[in-house]
Amino acid sequence: MNTPPQLRTVNVTRYVTPLREGGSLPAIAEADDGFLYVLKFRGAGQGVKALIAELIGGEIARKIGFKIPELVFANLDTAFGRTEPDEEIQDLLKASVGLNLALHYLSGAITFDGAVTVVDPLLASKIVWMDCLLTNVDRTPRNTNMLTWHRELWLIDHGAALYFHHSWHNWQEQAVRPFTQVKDHVLLARASELETADAELKNILTPQVIRDIVNLIPDEWIAQEWMEEPDEVRSIYAQFLETRIASSQIFLNEAQHARSALI
Structure with a gap:
């Protein structure tokens, strides 16, 4: 019997640091479940289409049997854009209020x-x-x-x-x-x-x-x-x-x- 996939929803509690690879400024963030995530923003350059590609690509990869970090929906509150000193990041956070997408952060993984x-x-x-x-x-x-984590191959970033x-x-x-x-x-x-x-x-x-x-x-x-x-x-x-x-x-x-x- 095929069980439809489901994604958890978390609330972002702390913006940790930007990841400046590429132009979309993903970030490491902490959520209310205590875990760190790589957060992809709906307000970034390609908008929600990149998040849709990430979601569909990641879940197809998981269904095939590849190792993929857990994907979650991530709620971003309006408060996050108020105190960020970097104007570019501040604008991104303000434009991304609501539901975003995040991948579980694989600490210690190497390219x-x-x-x-x-x-x-x-x-x-x-x-x-x-x-x-x-x-x-x-x-x-x-x-x-692709990352190597605990000597296994993991696929990331299908945006x-x-x-x-x-x-x-x-x-x-x-x-x-x-x-x-x-x-x-x-x-x-x-x-x-x-x-x-x-x-x-x-x-x-x-x-x-x-x-x-x-x-x-x-x-x-x-x-x-x-x-x-x-x-x-x-x-x-x-x-x-x-x-x-x-x-x-x-x-x-x-x-x-x-x-x-x-x-």
Whole structure:
């Protein structure tokens, strides 16, 4: 029996420090459950669309079986923007009042280094396949968005995925496009089991699984970006992903072609 995923909701109690990688200024923050989180803000440059990509990408990765820090919804109170001395951060906090997204902070984790950690070919193939599905442009040697924590590989930061939602009008066409950026994927050379990964993951990511994950998108995020009804927007995300999964041979062929140029 498939149990729909659920996310806990926490309240942010303390802004600890900004993480100045990239332009969105995520931060380490403490919540009322006593844990530290990497907080992603709805008021950052890409708005709630980056949070939606993070949410969908992270929960799809978790469903596949990858190690992903726990994702939680994080409430930010109006008081947080009042005493912050940095004006840029103050503006970000004020623009992010309400429901944001956070990942459990993996204290002591180190950035994945392919020269040090050799990834199993099937695991590499599954990660490449998933990033082709999600059109995740941000898993390159320059920025792997993978961590090593307790000698295990963890995936983080899917906010740059699902870039179709930045040009919403032609999502049907984008759903069946190959993912040409796979040529830059940090694990492509190790991904020698793409056909096996394709068969396994298509069985896991059923339409019901996709719908359950997409249904996690909060109404208030949708209202910030779209005029359509929330269920209509969620349906488009689900249809986009279901179409890509059904047409996976398109992005699989592109990945295999790009890999053949490497080896």
